[in-house]
Amino acid sequence: MRQTARLGRIAGIPIGVHWSVFVIMLLLVQGLASVVLPSGARGHATVVYWGVAVVVAALFLAALLAHELAHALVARHYGVRVRAITLWMLGGVSELDGEAPHPRADLLIALAGPVVSLAGAGVFAACAAAASASGAGPLAVTGLAWLAVVNVILGGFNLLPGAPLDGGRVLAAILWWVRRDRASARRTAGRAGMVLGALLIIGGLVEMLLAANLSGLWLTVLGWFVLLAARAETTDVTLRKTLAGVRVGDIMTAPAAYGYTSQSVANFVATVARHHPHRVFPVLDLDGQLVGLVSLTRLAKVPSTDRERTRLGDVTAPVDRTRVLDPAVPLTDAAPAMLAGGHRLAPVVANGRLTGIVTPGDVARATELAELGITPDRGGGDADTSGTTRW
Incomplete structure (x- = not known):
């Protein structure tokens, strides 16, 4: 958070x-x-x-x-x-x-x-x-x-015995000791958390509807949080088991399409954005350093009459608001945040240079392949910037 x-x-x-x-x-x-x-x-x-x-x-x-x-x-x-x-x-x-x-x-x-x-x-x-x-x-x-x-x-x-509450972690620890299987214990605690969250939501709704008490709204919100967090923990366990050994570099999209800070919005849209399926793109300075990300939504806010003279750097979200990944990082460390939403694209940087990008679609594809017994591998784990597409 x-x-x-x-x-x-x-x-x-x-x-x-x-x-x-x-x-x-x-x-x-x-x-x-x-x-x-x-x-x-x-x-x-x-x-x-x-x-x-x-x-x-x-x-x-x-x-x-x-x-x-x-x-x-x-x-x-x-x-x-x-x-x-x-x-x-x-x-x-x-x-x-x-x-x-x-x-x-x-x-x-x-x-x-x-x-x-x-x-x-x-x-x-x-x-x-x-x-x-x-x-x-x-x-x-x-x-x-x-x-x-x-x-x-x-x-x-x-x-209370359900993840993500402490009682759910107590339950997971006990089941881990009994079963000798950490992943199975965490999945059970996650399912218990989803049931607990649903019960809290129902209890809150009943309190609001039957007792006409708005305090039930807090119980409903709390239950919704528990339900979503428990589902996320269950997904995380599955991801860690399924994607064990897979690195970010194995699934990233490379070469990456990007723009330059000095490039005009009109030129970037005509030469880069229209040719690639992404909605978000990395932006580099003239030294090749990652500056941030720019989205099609942000570009669309620039009036058409100003797009020739507006520089891409003027509408770029700074890099400190961006999740930057290393190609050698295990995918299990990056996947939960990518799939949880809020990260439409994460740039992959090695030795200070943009190497590729990872999207939630890349993570979902890797997960589905792993469930088929196929190890995702695009050969990008040791990639350098020589494979990056320049525009």
């Missing part, structure tokens, strides 16, 4: 937030300030409720981060590299680079987050009790009690 804002590092792990966090935080603060806190502590000024709500919401965000940090630190203990932690609307994501070495490690990594959340609930409950006993006031007690309840819900919900 792409980070909208970087918060810094904890234990060397990059921490960031997705833009959706700001939306959910605003909703949380509004709900706390207008409903939860006034119902538990009457008689305070509106500004006081909003101030306390901001503090409580910030503590909740810290609890989410602690949950994900627990996963990440235990994973790193077992030799799994952690690329980053990103907080978003429905929780957090620890981006792990690799897999646990054995079922016990997988189990402990999965359990770490819920254990921290439940322990956090105990801490907040104890603080609420202490605040009540010391006469700190109902406002503090209400906020701390809310944090305790929410952390119980966070820990308990994550233990």
Whole structure:
């Protein structure tokens, strides 16, 4: 998941937030300030409720981060590299680079987050009790009690037995230990996640339709996320088994068709775009370095009267927004993101030069060939830029 804002590092792990966090935080603060806190502590000024709500919401965000940090630190203990932690609307994501070495490690990594959340609930409950006993006031007690309840819900919900929830990973770890087959265990956990997601969606719809309660909308959204993520995990397992040993260079389209930053939009459309079936093309500078990508949609926005004098570089999306692949990278590392959508084309670069391109269609074709027992191979794994088409 792409980070909208970087918060810094904890234990060397990059921490960031997705833009959706700001939306959910605003909703949380509004709900706390207008409903939860006034119902538990009457008689305070509106500004006081909003101030306390901001503090409580910030503590909740810290609890989410602690949950994900627990996963990440235990994973790193077992030799799994952690690329980053990103907080978003429905929780957090620890981006792990690799897999646990054995079922016990997988189990402990999965359990770490819920254990921290439940322990956090105990801490907040104890603080609420202490605040009540010391006469700190109902406002503090209400906020701390809310944090305790929410952390119980966070820990308990994550233990439901279905991927991508932590409970699904617990289930996969146990099945891996019993069956001695990691892939089979992950597929079962993925199917369980799809069933769980469907049940959550049905429950949310029933709540909205029969109880006329709009809170069921959140349950429906959550179920939809669980369903899609579980399906993606199941697909990922299949891809890893089917495409084992296949590299990006084996399936890429080469030579690649591309344009230059100094080329006019009219010239590029006439000499390149009209002759190739792609909707997105790499763009290079005069030194042959990849600058970014340009799409037919973006080109169509240039008025026809301006296409002769508009340079391709003026309408190119920068390379930092582009997924760039290495031909030697295993296809299993690139395939899930390509098939999940959002990546219509990925340039393949070797030694600083454009070597080819990979599209979702290339990945789908490679998968279908592998399922037929044929290893995809276009001989591009060691290709250089001599095979690149210039225009």
